[in-house]
Amino acid sequence: MAVKFLAKDNLVPWLAELAETHRTIVPKREGEAVVFRPFAKEEAPELSARPTESPKSAIFPQCDTLMSFRYTKDEEDPGKVLLDLREMKDESPAVVVGCRSCDAAGFNTFDRVYMTDKITDQNYRARRENTLFVTIICEKPATTCFCNWVGGSPTDTSGADVRMTPLEDGWVLESITEKGEPLLSSTLLKDGDDRAGDAEKIRQQAKERMPEAPDLSEAPGKVLALFENNDFWEAESAKCISCGACTYLCPTCYCFNITDESSGMEGVRLRTWDNCMSHQFTMEASGHNPRPTKAHRLKNRVGHKFSYYPNIHDGNISCVGCGRCIKSCPVSVDIRSIVLHAIAAPAETEK
Amino acid sequence: MSNLDTLKAKIKERLPDLDMVVGWEQGFDPLRATPLFMRTEEDVDRLIWNPLCVHNLATYLPGLKGRKVGVVVKGCDSRSIIELLQEKLINRDDIVVFSMPCEGVVSVRKIQNRIGSLDYVESVEADTGTVKVTVDGSSQSFGFPDVAASKCGRCQYHTALLSDEFVGEPNNEKAEDDYSDVTSFEARPQEERLAFWMTEMQRCIQCYACRNACPLCVCRDHCVAQSRDPHWMTQENSTQNKWFFQVIHAMHLAGRCTECGECERACPVGIPLLLLKRKLNKEIEELFDYKAGTLIDSTPPLQAFKVEEDNINERGW
Ligand code: SF4
Ligand code: SF4
Ligand code: SF4
Ligand code: SF4
Numbered sequence: 001m002a003v004k005f006l007a008k009d010n011l012v013p014w015l016a017e018l019a020e021t022h023r024t025i026v027p028k029r030e031g032e033a034v035v036f037r038p039f040a041k042e043e044a045p046e047l048s049a050r051p052t053e054s055p056k057s058a059i060f061p062q063c064d065t066l067m068s069f070r071y072t073k074d075e076e077d078p079g080k081v082l083l084d085l086r087e088m089k090d091e092s093p094a095v096v097v098g099c100r101s102c103d104a105a106g107f108n109t110f111d112r113v114y115m116t117d118k119i120t121d122q123n124y125r126a127r128r129e130n131t132l133f134v135t136i137i138c139e140k141p142a143t144t145c146f147c148n149w150v151g152g153s154p155t156d157t158s159g160a161d162v163r164m165t166p167l168e169d170g171w172v173l174e175s176i177t178e179k180g181e182p183l184l185s186s187t188l189l190k191d192g193d194d195r196a197g198d199a200e201k202i203r204q205q206a207k208e209r210m211p212e213a214p215d216l217s218e219a220p221g222k223v224l225a226l227f228e229n230n231d232f233w234e235a236e237s238a239k240c241i242s243c244g245a246c247t248y249l250c251p252t253c254y255c256f257n258i259t260d261e262s263s264g265m266e267g268v269r270l271r272t273w274d275n276c277m278s279h280q281f282t283m284e285a286s287g288h289n290p291r292p293t294k295a296h297r298l299k300n301r302v303g304h305k306f307s308y309y310p311n312i313h314d315g316n317i318s319c320v321g322c323g324r325c326i327k328s329c330p331v332s333v334d335i336r337s338i339v340l341h342a343i344a345a346p347a348e349t350e351k
Numbered sequence: 352m353s354n355l356d357t358l359k360a361k362i363k364e365r366l367p368d369l370d371m372v373v374g375w376e377q378g379f380d381p382l383r384a385t386p387l388f389m390r391t392e393e394d395v396d397r398l399i400w401n402p403l404c405v406h407n408l409a410t411y412l413p414g415l416k417g418r419k420v421g422v423v424v425k426g427c428d429s430r431s432i433i434e435l436l437q438e439k440l441i442n443r444d445d446i447v448v449f450s451m452p453c454e455g456v457v458s459v460r461k462i463q464n465r466i467g468s469l470d471y472v473e474s475v476e477a478d479t480g481t482v483k484v485t486v487d488g489s490s491q492s493f494g495f496p497d498v499a500a501s502k503c504g505r506c507q508y509h510t511a512l513l514s515d516e517f518v519g520e521p522n523n524e525k526a527e528d529d530y531s532d533v534t535s536f537e538a539r540p541q542e543e544r545l546a547f548w549m550t551e552m553q554r555c556i557q558c559y560a561c562r563n564a565c566p567l568c569v570c571r572d573h574c575v576a577q578s579r580d581p582h583w584m585t586q587e588n589s590t591q592n593k594w595f596f597q598v599i600h601a602m603h604l605a606g607r608c609t610e611c612g613e614c615e616r617a618c619p620v621g622i623p624l625l626l627l628k629r630k631l632n633k634e635i636e637e638l639f640d641y642k643a644g645t646l647i648d649s650t651p652p653l654q655a656f657k658v659e660e661d662n663i664n665e666r667g668w
Binding site: 030033035049052140142144145241242243245247249259261270272278280283328330332333 | 371378379380383384385386387388406410411460463464467468469470471472550551553554556557558559560562563564571572577578579582585586587588613616617619620621622
């Protein structure tokens with residue numbers, strides 16, 4: 001493991017070096033939001049405020065062209081149409097610098113679904129295997145943070161290739177994975193062994209600042225037990241306006257839609273983010289919708305993250321506790337209290 | 352008894368005849384209120400009424416059509432109810448409107464701009480004189496007008512234009528609204544205006560919180576932006592396409608939008624959507640002398656037909 005020190009003034013030059021070989025994606029201020037954008041020398045990244053959106057699109061773009069197609073008439077045989085298909089896959093090396101531990105850990109949720117022994121999503125894999133994460137620890141939890149409820153921590157390394165710990169005059173960078181090591185070979189980085197102790201102190205403090213976490217071990221069972229309890233979900237979802245803010249900002253929501261869009265003889269197949277809070281999400285071709293109300297839909301969002309997913313993925317909750325869905329919800333729906341209400345709900349008696 | 356206590360008593364009185372009453376309670380932190388759906392007397396005890404009650408609760412009414420619903424409104428929110436009634440999207444007999452004089456609400460975003468981050472708010476004391484926010488043990492105070500929602504600075508309807516239970520002394524102050532924000536934007540060259548919107552729209556995540564928070568954007572589940580059949584709009588997430596949706600939203604709201612600002616408030620990435628809506632409302636006011644949601648007996652101009660419009664010289668060429 002390499003430990004290096006990056007002085008404040010060297011941040012932008014170091015990123016510029018990385019950008020020579022990698023698509024380098026950093027958090028940036030844009031208007032009143034902090035979003036992930038390609039690094040540009042002229043604009044310093046925003047490393048102190050928590051990003052409004054998650055870095056999800058670095059690997060799973062909001063709109064991804066999976067392939068393009070074109071039909072041509074066979075000159076020889078007018079009855080025949082030829083199809084030219086072109087698969088698109090992005091295998092360019094990339095690095096995301098400055099996302100939080102929880103954000104990087106979010107991709108572990110994706111991996112269990114998109115890269116299994118049975119099925120691998122090739123477009124996902126191409127970006128996933130070629131993207132590195134340099135995470136930055138959180139010195140102080142926000143009122144909406146709860147990573148420690150769901151197995152994470154402000155200094156967690158489960159999604160990181162390199163971890164940054166901020167000090168007064170710069171950052172201590174440690175490689176976490178082998179793949180992360182080459183990122184630390186720049187001559188702009190100094191040996192960091194003498195600062196490692198300071199960094200460890202900051203990380204210790206960060207962990208101590210997290211409020212105590214409730215025990216969620218009963219959540220998968222309790223949430224599932226409420227599956228038929230419409231009153232519970234109606235009450236919890238009453239204020240929800242069924243938009244996509246929570247899911248689109250979430251680092252673990254991985255649902256998508258596929259659309260073929262063509263004009264004349266050519267077109268593209270698009271994969272775009274979809275979200276379970278939308279009425280159209282389960283709309284069937286027949287016109288029947290098994291999740292017709294927002295109560296059904298919120299039940300799915302919470303149920304999927306805290307019950308259905310952990311039930312089939314070794315108990316791993318598919319929420320990393322980043323708090324975005326709480327702080328950016330226009331009506332302040334709080335997923336933490338829904339889960340706690342579910343745990344506290346009296347067990348249903350057989351009817 | 353304080354006004355709020357009287358209001359709670361009135362709600363408790365009417366509650367037995369209603370399925371629910373929608374108001375506000377304190378949310379997940381001291382700065383955020385959140386909508387409260389009151390079904391029992393204990394629920395009513397959690398009701399708050401203060402400058403943090405930013406949401407326009409009329410948004411919930413069309414979705415609850417057919418049920419008996421009470422709703423607590425600020426002056427501006429009452430305009431949405433009038434507009435919804437005019438368009439027959441809700442039934443007058445099914446709703447009971449509760450209100451008190453409103454002195455204004457905060458803009459959470461303006462507070463964010465001043466304190467830097469909303470992540471660590473420890474306490475908030477907000478009245479219509481000052482707003483005091485404590486972060487990390489240190490407090491900052493702001494004059495209310497500096498952190499109030501922009502709509503409150505130009506409010507002409509502090510008192511609800513329609514209510515069944517009104518508690519307190521009506522406040523009939525009327526500020527001027529000269530649409531100077533719109534005129535100064537209009538004065539900029541066209542390329543600059545387009546560039547402004549393209550820069551803003553670039554970060555739109557197409558979550559449609561703006562649409563779903565809008566009390567008058569009632570197509571929601573059948574919105575052109577998402578309908579698959581017919582497939583009106585591309586699913587591409589180009590900035591131009593995001594902007595296209597906003598223009599559709601604004602056009603569909605022309606003459607119906609009451610400038611409640613919910614679209615802009617709901618946007619998670621802070622796109623100044625109200626400017627666009629106000630531009631269209633300014634046109635509507637000039638063309639039809641009409642302000643949405645202010646007169647219960649009138650018909651919104653784009654839903655009516657007049658052979659000779661007073662302000663449009665149609666055949667005078
Ligand atoms: S929980 Fe909030 S952000 Fe999510 S769909 Fe409902 S209103 Fe929108
Ligand atoms: S569900 Fe909410 S808190 Fe959990 S990871 Fe998603 S956005 Fe973050
Ligand atoms: S468009 Fe915006 S300001 Fe107008 S009524 Fe809808 S939410 Fe309110
Ligand atoms: S709320 Fe904002 S981010 Fe969401 S669709 Fe509307 S403009 Fe875009």
